[in-house]
Amino acid sequence: MKVGERESVKSNKEHMASLPLGHQPHIPPPPPPQPQLHDGDALNRRPEMDSDKELSAAVIESNDAVTGHIISTTIGGKNGEPKQTISYMAERVVGTGSFGIVFQAKCLETGESVAIKKVLQDRRYKNRELQLMRLMDHPNVISLKHCFFSTTSRDELFLNLVMEYVPETLYRVLRHYASSNQRMSIFYVKLYTYQIFRGLAYIHTVPGVCHRDVKPQNLLVDPLTHEVKLCDFGSAKALRNIGAISQHTKAFISCISVLVKGEANISYICSRYYRAPELIFGATEYTSSIDIWSAGCVLAELLLGQVFHKRMPPEAIDLASRLLQYSPSLRCTAQNNFVHENERKRLEACAHPFFNELREPNVRLPNGRPLPPLFNFKQELSGASLELINRLIPEHVRRQMTTGPQNN
Secondary structure (H helix, E strand, C coil): CCECCCCCCCCCCCCCHHHCCCCCCCCCCCCCCCEEHHHHHEHCCHHHHHHEECCCCECCCCCCCCCCCEEEEEEEECCCCCCCEEEEEEEEEEEECCEEEEEEEEEECCCCEEEEEEEECCCCCCCCHHHHHHHCCCCEEEEEEEEEEECCCCCEEEEEEEEEECCHCCCCHHHHHHHHHCCCCCHHHHHHHHHHHHHHHHHHCCCCCCCCCCCCCHHECCCCCCCEEECCCCCCCCCCCCCHHHHHHHHCCCCCCCCCCCCCCCCCCCCCCCCCCCHHHHCCCCHHHHHHHHHHHHHHHHHHHCCCCCCCHHHHHHHHHHHHCCCCCCCCCCCCCCCCCCHHHHHHCCHHHHHHHHCCCCCCCCCCCCCCCCCCHHHHHHCCCCHHHHHCCCCCHHHHHHHHHCCC
């Protein structure tokens, strides 16, 4: 979700614990009412969109035309569920790109704020981003609420992905510190990068997805809880052969291009400053290690605000050096036996000593609130060694897991 750079931050003097990350610029009154977009059809009701070809999203020419529109759609109606009409009032554009636009909207029935990604849809193809997002459910991955189609008076078809709304990006957090001539505390560097790797561990292992565009603009930050979420899966691809995926999963991704060994992929992918060396040199066969390089670049960007000096934690330098390896097979290497080499690396990054502070029993956010969930691993741990699990999940959390519900 690429958020425009023009939005300002309220104060440059406050520390991260009270950083005004949710501050929103003044929203002018909506323009005069414009024609309402027609009701959208549920995706699984469009048999003409069954091609396995990859969707080529188009650029939407006008951003301002979105503001003030009311978009209505019908959900439910399956398995005896009652149909329900939901309407969204588009409030402001928060992101633009070659994919189309992302705008903040409010559900008129509930008052909930959501983010809606709107792309012009070719009726012949399915949207790969949608198919991938339907597979994912993790605290560090943006959540897809539902989706619908809408049409305009010119009979243009748009796909609308309705997602949870998270008001800030890591990019804007970095700009806040830069503009106020401050440095991000090493605690927040740890908290944010740990969650990045936890999100990558999940998407690489469970649904089997390579993001291919990890960068601060695509990392959302909740200003209150400091939870980080991966977003914008417009460049993502599946990692596995369709035949290796369960029947339930196949039903969703039968239309998805796969990123598998021996299959050529485009090398002109990922934003320039976060692009792995193998991509820069034109490799068309690569692995999810390109995401690890990008995450290493993000870590280095956060650390550079600290300037590498003698007080820089040696664990931080060690982790960065393990991530930014020229050879993809050497990035964040580890010695534990695990189901899959690349899957192990993601969890090894989370288990790195740089993040030990986050595993201490009484650690809290500087604002006094508890940390966001960090240790509620599920399928990611399938096949992991006991030694790795013990390093990932601190003892006090393991005790809570055996005695009752736990928040972390």
